[in-house]
Amino acid sequence: MVLRAEHIHKSFGKKKVLEDLSLEVHPATICGIVGENGSGKSTLLKILVGEWKPSKGRVEMKGQMGYCPQQISLYSQLTVQEHFRYFGAAYRMPPDALKDRQEHLLDYFNFGKYRSERVAHLSGGTAQKLNLSLALLHDPDLLILDEPYSGFDWDTYTRFWDYLGQLKKSSCSVLVVSHFITEKSIFDRIYTLENGRLQ
Ligand SMILES: Nc1ncnc2c1ncn2[C@@H]1O[C@H](COP(=O)(O)OP(=O)(O)OP(=O)(O)O)[C@@H](O)[C@H]1O
Numbered sequence: 001m002v003l004r005a006e007h008i009h010k011s012f013g014k015k016k017v018l019e020d021l022s023l024e025v026h027p028a029t030i031c032g033i034v035g036e037n038g039s040g041k042s043t044l045l046k047i048l049v050g051e052w053k054p055s056k057g058r059v060e061m062k063g064q065m066g067y068c069p070q071q072i073s074l075y076s077q078l079t080v081q082e083h084f085r086y087f088g089a090a091y092r093m094p095p096d097a098l099k100d101r102q103e104h105l106l107d108y109f110n111f112g113k114y115r116s117e118r119v120a121h122l123s124g125g126t127a128q129k130l131n132l133s134l135a136l137l138h139d140p141d142l143l144i145l146d147e148p149y150s151g152f153d154w155d156t157y158t159r160f161w162d163y164l165g166q167l168k169k170s171s172c173s174v175l176v177v178s179h180f181i182t183e184k185s186i187f188d189r190i191y192t193l194e195n196g197r198l199q
């Protein structure tokens with residue numbers, strides 16, 4: 001397994017959002033999580049990546065992880081290229097490997113022409129491409145994505161699903177929260193988050 005969450009509980013005050021939720025993600029698999037607005041999908045992902053502590057329960061992870069949050073978290077005054085440099089340093093990537101990955105992602109998601117643009121001046125969809133590319137930059141073993149494509153145009157949207165298929169072939173596992181699961185065939189498992197648990 002690459003990720004195991006056991007008996008996760010999370011409450012905000014009296015509001016119980018997650019109740020005794022358990023989940024296991026295996027190598028080279030793609031899992032989807034669907035569920036209505038407010039069902040707790042983003043809360044679950046924040047706990048899985050360690051951003052929030054669960055009220056009870058534990059999370060175990062193997063290997064490197066990449067996370068693309070639902071709320072774009074970028075620095076408005078930095079350019080696209082500066083983001084790659086900053087995240088590459090945080091992932092401790094050698095300069096040549098960083099440059100290769102950066103060029104590949106800029107090309108694959110077709111936003112190379114914005115490399116010198118500050119994030120404050122990017123369109124919503126382009127900022128989302130950068131948000132996703134930063135999660136993919138270091139070739140993680142597990143990718144955790146929270147609705148990463150709502151602003152994508154159709155071509156980028158289909159490329160996104162193709163990319164997930166390629167990642168799976170290269171043994172990466174993916175956990176993706178999505179409202180529209182159109183590409184059902186790519187998934188090994190689709191969970192529904194309901195009443196605090198995955199069904
Ligand atoms: N920081 C917080 N403080 C209090 N309540 C919160 C907090 N974050 C989330 N919640 C509550 O937890 C519940 C689950 O929220 P969450 O964002 O996880 O839902 P979601 O399934 O991701 O929804 P969406 O599909 O709209 O993204 C909601 O009722 C929300 O109001």
Ligand SMILES: [Mg+2]
Nearest residue numbers: 041042043070
């Ligand atoms: Mg959410």
